[in-house]
Amino acid sequence: MVYVTSDIHGCYEKYLRLIERLDMKEADTLYILGDLVDRGGGGIEIIKDVMKRKNVVCLRGNHDYYALIFLKRFAVQDHIKEENRLKDVFRLWLEDGGAETFSAFSKLSDNEKHSVLSFLDSLPFYEELSINGQRFFLSHTVCEKAKLLDIEKCSILDFLIGELEYEKCYFEDMTIVTGHTPTGFIDPAYTGRIWKGNNHIAVDCGAVFGNPLGCICLDTTEEIYID
Numbered sequence: 614m615v616y617v618t619s620d621i622h623g624c625y626e627k628y629l630r631l632i633e634r635l636d637m638k639e640a641d642t643l644y645i646l647g648d649l650v651d652r653g654g655g656g657i658e659i660i661k662d663v664m665k666r667k668n669v670v671c672l673r674g675n676h677d678y679y680a681l682i683f684l685k686r687f688a689v690q691d692h693i694k695e696e697n698r699l700k701d702v703f704r705l706w707l708e709d710g711g712a713e714t715f716s717a718f719s720k721l722s723d724n725e726k727h728s729v730l731s732f733l734d735s736l737p738f739y740e741e742l743s744i745n746g747q748r749f750f751l752s753h754t755v756c757e758k759a760k761l762l763d764i765e766k767c768s769i770l771d772f773l774i775g776e777l778e779y780e781k782c783y784f785e786d787m788t789i790v791t792g793h794t795p796t797g798f799i800d801p802a803y804t805g806r807i808w809k810g811n812n813h814i815a816v817d818c819g820a821v822f823g824n825p826l827g828c829i830c831l832d833t834t835e836e837i838y839i840d
């Protein structure tokens with residue numbers, strides 16, 4: 614079975630309960646579509662656990678992307694004094710939930726810091742899957758349809774902060790599975806629930822905002838919610 618969740622945002626307890634609930638066998642895989650860290654306090658714990666598991670695959674979200682940049686420059690190397698331009702963005706990241714990640718990361722040993730940074734640096738931006746003949750495109754988010762159809766023109770930012778057009782079917786023969794946007798923003802009636810439509814599956818239920826952590830099995834379409 615292939616399972617997909619996203620935007621765990623440091624909710625370590627919900628993550629552990631999801632892993633327990635899925636009770637994955639060797640042939641099963643859980644994809645996490647990015648934003649492991651920030652806002653909730655358990656992002657670093659989640660990374661340490663994911664690194665030990667063979668059947669959990671993470672893609673990169675905007676928060677993981679910025680955490681890598683800022684942890685490397687300001688928690689490992691000491692660039693605090695000289696880089697004013699980057700420091701403004703660093704301050705914004707801290708305010709947007711990065712402070713929790715920064716503080717937990719700072720408590721790690723040098724070896725642990727190194728492995729967390731290597732892990733973040735290794736995360737892919739998207740992945741294509743075929744399950745029982747059905748095609749899926751997995752990523753944190755994607756850009757608008759016209760641009761994605763010309764994928765050569767896309768930059769990594771399109772897969773981190775792109776503005777997805779949920780009202781448009783991008784591909785007739787492939788479902789786009791994404792996180793990043795809490796489903797309540799797509800349709801308030803779906804707050805805390807997985808949203809599906811127009812060959813999209815949106816799995817970010819807003820777990821860090823008090824909603825359940827949503828997960829979908831792509832083989833069976835079963836939806837799993839961890840309160």
Ligand SMILES: [Mn+2]
Pocket residue numbers: 648674675676753773793794
């Ligand atoms: Mn995001």
